[in-house]
Amino acid sequence: MTPGAGDKALGSSEDARVARTRADVARAALEVLTSEGSDAVTHARVAEIAGYSKTTLYTHWPSRVDLIALALDALGELPHHEQSGVLRDDIIGELQAFRQGITDMRLDRILTGMAQWASVEEMREIRDKINNSGQGPMRAMLGNVFDGAELEAALSMLTGVVACPSIMFGSLPDDDVIAAAVDIVLRSASRSG
Amino acid sequence: MTPGAGDKALGSSEDARVARTRADVARAALEVLTSEGSDAVTHARVAEIAGYSKTTLYTHWPSRVDLIALALDALGELPHHEQSGVLRDDIIGELQAFRQGITDMRLDRILTGMAQWASVEEMREIRDKINNSGQGPMRAMLGNVFDGAELEAALSMLTGVVACPSIMFGSLPDDDVIAAAVDIVLRSASRSG
Numbered sequence: 001m002t003p004g005a006g007d008k009a010l011g012s013s014e015d016a017r018v019a020r021t022r023a024d025v026a027r028a029a030l031e032v033l034t035s036e037g038s039d040a041v042t043h044a045r046v047a048e049i050a051g052y053s054k055t056t057l058y059t060h061w062p063s064r065v066d067l068i069a070l071a072l073d074a075l076g077e078l079p080h081h082e083q084s085g086v087l088r089d090d091i092i093g094e095l096q097a098f099r100q101g102i103t104d105m106r107l108d109r110i111l112t113g114m115a116q117w118a119s120v121e122e123m124r125e126i127r128d129k130i131n132n133s134g135q136g137p138m139r140a141m142l143g144n145v146f147d148g149a150e151l152e153a154a155l156s157m158l159t160g161v162v163a164c165p166s167i168m169f170g171s172l173p174d175d176d177v178i179a180a181a182v183d184i185v186l187r188s189a190s191r192s193g
Numbered sequence: 194m195t196p197g198a199g200d201k202a203l204g205s206s207e208d209a210r211v212a213r214t215r216a217d218v219a220r221a222a223l224e225v226l227t228s229e230g231s232d233a234v235t236h237a238r239v240a241e242i243a244g245y246s247k248t249t250l251y252t253h254w255p256s257r258v259d260l261i262a263l264a265l266d267a268l269g270e271l272p273h274h275e276q277s278g279v280l281r282d283d284i285i286g287e288l289q290a291f292r293q294g295i296t297d298m299r300l301d302r303i304l305t306g307m308a309q310w311a312s313v314e315e316m317r318e319i320r321d322k323i324n325n326s327g328q329g330p331m332r333a334m335l336g337n338v339f340d341g342a343e344l345e346a347a348l349s350m351l352t353g354v355v356a357c358p359s360i361m362f363g364s365l366p367d368d369d370v371i372a373a374a375v376d377i378v379l380r381s382a383s384r385s386g
Contacts, residue, residue, distance in 0.1 A: 037309055039232070039257070064232070108308065111360060115305040116230055118363035131361045149367070153354055153374035156366065160353010161346055167304060167360065168324045170311035173349065174342070181346035188381040 025050045029071035034106040038113035095178045108166045145189035218243045222264035227299040231306035288371045301359045338382035
């Protein structure tokens with residue numbers, strides 16, 4: 001059957017309702033993920049925060065990984081440093097923005113939430129999108145001074161100077177540790193040619 | 194009442210039974226954590242694997258974080274490289290041992306399991322013990338060529354070259370990326386004096 005004008009109107013209104021439910025539940029799931037951790041992202045808890053029934057949530061998002069993927073989809077723009085053109089300052093600024101994002105947006109909980117379901121196929125796309133968007137500016141900057149295996153190594157290493165203390169010890173690096181990391185990497189780059 | 198010989202014997206036998214239960218449940222919790230991820234570490238699942246009742250588990254370990262802490266306590270020795278005395282080889286070997294531990298012992302799941310409860314006070318001691326034991330040999334080696342903020346930075350960075358791809362993308366670095374990371378750090382150290 002070809003949809004007529006009436007069907008289209010009905011479809012649009014139904015679509016709008018579904019889209020609104022999706023947005024509400026996604027926001028609630030993200031709120032639970034960042035404020036309570038991935039362990040708390042259950043149908044019961046997200047339904048409570050979103051103000052929908054558990055049945056509605058189970059109908060649209062049958063498993064917990066669906067709720068996590070929905071939360072990640074609602075994450076929006078990741079924090080980045082506005083670049084000045086001075087490489088050392090810009091890399092330091094980018095790492096400080098990442099550190100700030102751990103404090104303000106609880107990116108550490110986003111990271112561990114993603115990591116928990118790293119092997120689930122349906123998480124791969126959203127996970128890669130978020131991680132690539134998070135590392136994008138840093139990759140571009142490091143690409144000015146490194147390539148190949150050294151570029152991959154430098155990117156993981158500088159991400160690690162913020163991510164590792166956070167994930168392993170629940171702590172964040174001071175400004176002097178961030179600056180020391182950038183200096184180690186850039187000093188090495190300038191001598192490698 | 195002063196305990197007599199009979200009480201002592203009873204106490205010992207009771208202690209032995211509790212210790213055996215604890216060891217069985219700890220092994221089961223670790224098995225669930227590494228084979229299914231921290232999300233699966235529930236009283237129901239661990240009881241099933243350990244062959245004890247859920248009631249027994251709830252009595253001794255009332256919350257899920259108790260089960261995670263118990264699992265981590267059963268982890269045992271972390272994999273380390275046998276040192277040759279050649280710094281570059283030994284750091285590369287240590288990172289390869291860490292990478293092997295992610296494959297063999299699913300240290301990535303241990304890391305994300307710990308990270309999820311990073312802010313829970315009762316996890317702090319066991320988490321710090323495991324992380325310090327994991328990073329210990331690397332810290333000692335890097336301490337030969339760095340100190341202060343640069344030592345902290347180099348330690349987080351080299352941990353990150355293995356941990357970050359694993360946590361962010363579910364992948365592991367090739368040998369050439371590990372070697373590139375070590376060369377970036379050591380090249381910088383040799384020129385910093």
